[in-house]
Amino acid sequence: AEMADDINKLFAFFSECKMQNSKFYWDMQLDEDGVVKNIFWSHASSQAEYADFGDAVTLDTTYKTNIYGMSLAMFVGASHHIQDTLFGCALLRDKKIESFEWLFKTFKNCMEDCPSPRCVLTDQDNVIAVAITNVFPKTIHRLCRWLILKNHSEALNILYARDDRIESELLLCVNQTYTPQEFENAWSWFIDEFDLQDSVTLQNLYEIRHRWIPALFKKDYCGRMTSTQQSESVNKLAKRNFVDHQTNLHSFARRMLDIIISREAKEAAETRACLGMPITKTRWSFVVQMSRVYTRAVFKLFEEALDDCTAFRIDMDIGNTNRWIVLDMEHSEKHDWCQLQFKVLADVQKGRYECECKQWEHTGLLCTHLLRTFIHAQVEKIPPQYVL
């Protein structure tokens, strides 16, 4: 009876939302006994965000609420201010394949005017993989590294207790490797250095490396914000703000809307802040160009990469027209496994640029190696297709 009353209040809230904006979308699935099993909803503004930033989506299902034992599932993306943004959320009673298929189909219906995401990152779950393939056959499915580590945190914490460098060195292997070879070198150094050969957890994580280590799927676009930051911030937000304190559905849904509204206000403030004349640290013409097209948040990352590239040396790749070798000169501070030189293609005439590290393909952000080459090859304008 308590649940029935709660569900009625939730319906009332949803009708309120629908009255305010007819684009508000919700749906639910009942079990054999006619009891609510799964619920999905998405506010009009969340759908607008998806239209702009829905190419890469992280689905976080790691949260179990204390509302009728349901799990919270959040579809999250990154806006052009590199803030995480919520596309929709759901409460699921179980994590069976039928529930996920229902969830993805419902999400697809909700976003019917937009293309399917190019990439979906999830926590480790074979059931989700099957459901994604069935509903979004063309979408790339990878595992979000932050969620993977979170799922294994119990076993990992025991390892971390052995030596306080283990955690940071593991994170370097995961986050700071660019090519498959570099990752393999880093991983075997890591395992040897700390005598971790016997760790079953690490063996399992290595076994599934192709699904969660970015260095192994750099060519696949996964969004400009790393999945690390993205899920972590939303996950923390969920924990801090509502999951632990809400015991009924309707208050939960209301609280969720409050969060969306406060995030929107933050976004709007960012947009206003971006309208002023940008100040650049250097006067390279491609830098001035980017300062006008990038948002403040993205331009900040761009300028950091530009600073870093001053530590690089560039040489012609002898015998290969338009090809360069960019070499990191700060190698003394780095690990032995660090790849120090990267091959870059820069055809200024045709406006074609490519770097072996594939950061641009993976995140849409230009890497230090390409920036070093732009300066050297006197690129004045970055072609529009490279500006995501």
Ligand SMILES: [Zn+2]
């Ligand atoms: Zn690069």
